[in-house]
Amino acid sequence: MRLAGPVRIIVVILTVGLTWILAGIMLGTQNGFPRVQQILGDPRPRRYKCGLPQPCPDKHLAFRVVSGAANVIGPKICLEDKMLMSSVQNNVGRGLNIALVNGVNGELIEAKCFDMWEGDVSQLMNFLRPLHEGTLVLLASYDDPATKMTEDARKLIGELGSTSSKDVAFRDSWVFVGAKGVQDKSPFEQLIKNSKSTNKYEGWPEAVELEGCVPQRTLDLE
Secondary structure: OOOHHHHHHHHHHHHHHHHHHHHHHHHOEEOOEEOHHHHHOOOOOOOOHHHOOOOOOOOEEEEEEEOOEOOOEOOEEEEOOEEEEOOOOOOOOOEEEEEEEOOOOOOEEEEEEEOOOOOOHHHHHHHHOOOOOOOEEEEEEEOOOOOOOOHHHHHHHHOOOOOOOOOOOOOOEEEEEEEOOOOOOOOOEEEEOOOOOOOOEOOEOOOOEEEEEEEOOOOOOO
């Protein structure tokens, strides 16, 4: 009976100590105290305009272009953290989704979609032919980008800096960023071919995504 008190004290001490050790193992400790960042969770990596992992340098515009996924999920076109085209905006559709942007200030000029399955390709031609020098062209495919494409339409898009316009075919996934008057081929382009052996979806390849920083055009001063 005389030992009951000391034994009880020892048991309490051991219980508290074991609880503290277990808490330290589960939460992580620093100097004997649980670390707050472990309890709250590590902070997420910082994201920049349009979700880019790094900020763009000065006088550059941040962009992200994502093609549609099969004929279910619509494409997205983002510039400088502004969603120019998306299903939420209710301004995308089957075929080619194209946003025209002022290359100097990054302001949206016009955004339209062109049905390349059963639409009129002349509407696409009339949309692209009158562009002013330096106008940025951001393009994302959805479902089928090529059935109604003609050689003249492919050439016109090629003059904007595209190298894939001549090869894009039925249900390919295609994204592209170019400009009117570009001297060289655009580095901003991705194409995934429709192939039964590699398609992610039944009848369609996976969506393709493009992100980066495009230089702003400077005004020519006389």
